[in-house]
Amino acid sequence: MKKTIATIILLIFCLPIFAQSNTSETYILLKPDRIFDGERMHAAWWVLIKGNHIEAVGEATTIKVPANAKVIDLKGATLMPGLIEGHSHLFLHPYNETSWNEQVLTESRAERTARAVNHARATLMAGFTTVRDLGTEGAAYDDVGLKTAINKGIIAGPRMLVATRAIVATGSYGPKSEVAEAEIIKGGEEADGIDGITKVVRSQIGHGADVVKIYVDYHWGLNSTAAPTFTEEELKVAVQVAKSSGRMVAVHSSTTEGMRRAIAAGVTTIEHGNGGTPELFKLMKEKGIALCPTLNATESILSYSGWKKGTDPEPAAVKQKHYIFTEALKAGVAICMGGDVGVFAHGDNAQEMILMAEYGMKPLDVLRSATSVNAAVFALKELGNIKAGYLADLVAVEGNPVEDMKVLKKMRLVVKDGVVVKE
Numbered sequence: 001m002k003k004t005i006a007t008i009i010l011l012i013f014c015l016p017i018f019a020q021s022n023t024s025e026t027y028i029l030l031k032p033d034r035i036f037d038g039e040r041m042h043a044a045w046w047v048l049i050k051g052n053h054i055e056a057v058g059e060a061t062t063i064k065v066p067a068n069a070k071v072i073d074l075k076g077a078t079l080m081p082g083l084i085e086g087h088s089h090l091f092l093h094p095y096n097e098t099s100w101n102e103q104v105l106t107e108s109r110a111e112r113t114a115r116a117v118n119h120a121r122a123t124l125m126a127g128f129t130t131v132r133d134l135g136t137e138g139a140a141y142d143d144v145g146l147k148t149a150i151n152k153g154i155i156a157g158p159r160m161l162v163a164t165r166a167i168v169a170t171g172s173y174g175p176k177s178e179v180a181e182a183e184i185i186k187g188g189e190e191a192d193g194i195d196g197i198t199k200v201v202r203s204q205i206g207h208g209a210d211v212v213k214i215y216v217d218y219h220w221g222l223n224s225t226a227a228p229t230f231t232e233e234e235l236k237v238a239v240q241v242a243k244s245s246g247r248m249v250a251v252h253s254s255t256t257e258g259m260r261r262a263i264a265a266g267v268t269t270i271e272h273g274n275g276g277t278p279e280l281f282k283l284m285k286e287k288g289i290a291l292c293p294t295l296n297a298t299e300s301i302l303s304y305s306g307w308k309k310g311t312d313p314e315p316a317a318v319k320q321k322h323y324i325f326t327e328a329l330k331a332g333v334a335i336c337m338g339g340d341v342g343v344f345a346h347g348d349n350a351q352e353m354i355l356m357a358e359y360g361m362k363p364l365d366v367l368r369s370a371t372s373v374n375a376a377v378f379a380l381k382e383l384g385n386i387k388a389g390y391l392a393d394l395v396a397v398e399g400n401p402v403e404d405m406k407v408l409k410k411m412r413l414v415v416k417d418g419v420v421v422k423e
């Protein structure tokens, strides 16, 4: 009996929070100091939500407010579209807690899922109402189930685009063992040749992948240097198969030759891009391929091995990130906001945005990158902008992020699908 009452109480308190969608006809009026609508900043604008969508947005005087509307006063705050994380791994946690190898080899699927549930909630509460999750790294297709659990309202979390297992060339990816007979779990699904990669792309799509993730290079060169994995022909076929199903292709690349092949194959986004050159960025711009620079992954990994930012000299990897980011901006390449979160803590997603500004991007462009640009690159309908008819994914921060990017770490309000999940 006690258990039943506890369950009922839990349901009463949890359901509205986790509810997938606000399908009711209720109105919510949001009154911030200013609104960033995905493109521009507007002073003294308001937003009216009806059910799960935006009913009206504009100057306060132009909005007809129904008498029964719930009013949320956001004095001092900036309202923005729900932020979109472009590169997450909800099934990983920071490598200074447990190394990637140890996570893949020693944590059970149940443990990894339990962690992912916490990570999903932390992501949503940090104002990231959508994530593109680029691979479970050994946790099979569990991202598909996690997404389903969120969509059913069982747990709190962002909208998810999932990549499932991701695709790696045989022998290129970890974890590795020198014991040839040892059958150990891999962090990605191996594939080879035109037929092989075709089959794996189709299989992952069949298992629920929204995005096809391919490692076009990895540290399998001599002395563990990064070297290309798949041939240009293999990549071209993989992209053709993925795109014919309407899906985007995201590639991990940290070498110049890997990037060149990926660009020739016509992928959607290049992750990391450490081998970028002015010529390659010019090609990316021409072909409409976006760069997801993952600045904070690089800085985090270096800090785990002892680098003290601001005190120690800048390591070569950080200098290289500055270089490629500057060149990509110069070439006008679309910049996808994605930090490779999982390498660092889920919920700290905004650190990538802070670094993008620090590395030379205009603050307003950083906000666009995490909203309207990511929505366009990922072909997300009715997200990334505050427009009448769009889905009511909205967040508010204290102060003005254009003047101080750090305020992005302090979410005051989070609304997902018309449901206030944090106030």
Ligand SMILES: [Zn+2]
Residues within 6 Å of the ligand: 087, 088, 089, 134, 340
């Ligand atoms: Zn990643």
